[in-house]
Amino acid sequence: MMFLFFSFIGPGLRMQKPQLLVPVMATPNGTLVHPAYFLLVGIPGLGLNAHFWLAFPLCFMYALATLGNLAMVLIIRVERRLHEPMYLLLAMLSTIDLVLSSVTMPKMASLFLTGIQEIEFNVCLAQMFLIHALSAMESAVLLAMAFDRFVAICHPLRHASVLTGPTVTKIGLAALTRGFVFFFPLPFILKRLSYCQTRTVTHSFCLHQDIMKLSCTDTTVNVVYGLFIILSVMGVDSLFIGFSYILILRAVLGLSSRGAALKAFNTCISHLCAVLVFYVPLIGLSVVHRLGGPTSLLHVIMANIYLLLPPVVNPVVYGAKTKEIRSRVLRMFSQDGR
Numbered sequence: 643m644m645f646l647f648f649s650f651i652g653p654g655l656r657m658q659k660p661q662l663l664v665p666v667m668a669t670p671n672g673t674l675v676h677p678a679y680f681l682l683v684g685i686p687g688l689g690l691n692a693h694f695w696l697a698f699p700l701c702f703m704y705a706l707a708t709l710g711n712l713a714m715v716l717i718i719r720v721e722r723r724l725h726e727p728m729y730l731l732l733a734m735l736s737t738i739d740l741v742l743s744s745v746t747m748p749k750m751a752s753l754f755l756t757g758i759q760e761i762e763f764n765v766c767l768a769q770m771f772l773i774h775a776l777s778a779m780e781s782a783v784l785l786a787m788a789f790d791r792f793v794a795i796c797h798p799l800r801h802a803s804v805l806t807g808p809t810v811t812k813i814g815l816a817a818l819t820r821g822f823v824f825f826f827p828l829p830f831i832l833k834r835l836s837y838c839q840t841r842t843v844t845h846s847f848c849l850h851q852d853i854m855k856l857s858c859t860d861t862t863v864n865v866v867y868g869l870f871i872i873l874s875v876m877g878v879d880s881l882f883i884g885f886s887y888i889l890i891l892r893a894v895l896g897l898s899s900r901g902a903a904l905k906a907f908n909t910c911i912s913h914l915c916a917v918l919v920f921y922v923p924l925i926g927l928s929v930v931h932r933l934g935g936p937t938s939l940l941h942v943i944m945a946n947i948y949l950l951l952p953p954v955v956n957p958v959v960y961g962a963k964t965k966e967i968r969s970r971v972l973r974m975f976s977q978d979g980r
Contacts, residue, residue: 676763676833676837677763677837677841678762678763679760679761679762679763679766679841680760680761680763680766680841680842680843680848680853680856681759681760681761681841681842681843682749682753682759682760682761682843682845682846682847682848683759683842683843683844683845683846684696684753684754684846685942686942690757693753693754693757694754694755694757696754697751697754697755700747700750700751700754700950701747701751703747703950703954704743704747704748704751706954707739707740707743707747707953707954707957708740708743708744710736710953710954710956710957710958710961711736711737711739711740711743711953711956711957712736712740713957713971714732714733714736714957714960714961714967715733715736715737715740717967717970717971718730718732718733718736718967719733721966721970723966724966724967724970725807727790727801727805727806727807727809727810728787728790728791728794729966729967730807730810731783731786731787731790731810731813732787732960732964734783734814734817735780735783735784735787735916735956736956736957738776738779738780738783739780739952739953739956739957740953741772741776742772742773742776742777742780742949742952742953743950743953743954745769745772745773745776746769746773746846746847746949746950747950749761749769749846749847750846750847753846754846759842761848766843766848766853767828767829767832767833767848767853768829769847769848770828770829770832770848770849770850770853771825771826771828771829773847773848773849773949774825774828774849774850775821775822775824775825775826776821777821777876777924778817778820778821778824778825778871778875778876779817779818779820779821780920780952781875781876781879781880781920782813782816782817782820782821782879783813783814783817784879784883784913784916784917784920785879785882785883786810786813786817787913787916788882788883788886788887788913788917789805789882789886790805791886791890791909791910791913792886792889792890793805794909795890795893795894795906795909795910796889796890796893820875824871824874824875825871827867828850828867828868831863831864831867832850832853832854832864834863835854835857835858835859835861835864836857836858836859837856837857837858838856838857838858840856841856843856844941844942845941845942845945845946846942846946847945847949849945850864850868851868854868876921876924876925880921880925883917883921887910887914890907890910891907893906894906894907911963912959912960912963912964915955915959916952916955916956916959916960919947919951919952919955919956920948920952923944923945923947923948923951924948926944927941927944927945927948
């Protein structure tokens with residue numbers, strides 16, 4: 643519905659680009675505190691017409707991400723033989739990607755199509771919280787999937803007893819709780835800051851590092867806490883995922899049959915693709931932000947890849963590489979064909 647609605651909006655309906663200086667709320671003593679809204683930006687160096695036409699591929703990506711992840715969840719829910727740890731974790735991953743794409747892509751499409759840059763202060767903080775919390779949940783699920791592959795390959799006889807249905811449910815609840823608890827303070831430590839006259843964030847969505855840089859006051863607490871959570875959440879998860887694959891690789895190389903080794907490692911390909919698509923842009927974006935310097939096209943590209951690519955790519959990769967899901971999709975199309 644959103645794609646059909648946006649497709650009827652013409653370039654002539656776009657509003658003029660707002661001014662960079664926007665009204666702010668003030669304390670009784672005149673000190674600037676919170677802006678009424680922030681200004682989002684598109685891709686540096688591109689004009690309004692280019693942004694308008696880029697909105698249509700973005701709408702297509704959103705439709706693809708929504709349909710792909712929703713189909714993944716529904717197929718796993720309907721097919722009883724897919725009620726196994728690996729597929730249940732995949733359903734969690736698809737649910738997170740579905741929500742994450744809905745939090746970011748519609749607002750980006752609206753920005754590109756209409757040229758309206760404003761996002762209300764509290765709405766920006768809410769979007770920022772959801773982006774970071776959902777990313778933390780996705781990181782936890784990817785770690786759980788790595789653990790699942792480790793047990794399945796290195797300890798196959800114990801897999802059924804270690805990763806049971808209740809265990810997977812507890813993993814999902816732990817991922818949800820951790821993402822909420824660690825990132826819930828972010829909006830509050832941003833609200834305690836005063837902001838300068840410049841209200842323009844450097845992406846098409848709100849991130850903690852981005853908003854923090856607009857402050858006129860001391861951001862030491864934000865810097866320290868932001869660094870703490872990125873290291874203790876994504877950093878720890880990525881280390882354990884890497885350690886899991888070292889053990890998996892050692893076990894695979896120890897197999898006597900080359901065919902068995904290839905078959906065992908082939909079960910990890912989809913997960914490896916998901917890990918790389920998620921962590922490489924995330925780590926690169928965090929490093930670039932920590933180093934500081936002016937925002938460049940590289941900042942924007944990495945941020946967009948980090949948020950937009952996983953929800954689109956994960957259903958395609960898992961659907962193509964997972965035999966049970968692929969056969970279910972083919973059966974659905976063959977039934978429609980009759």
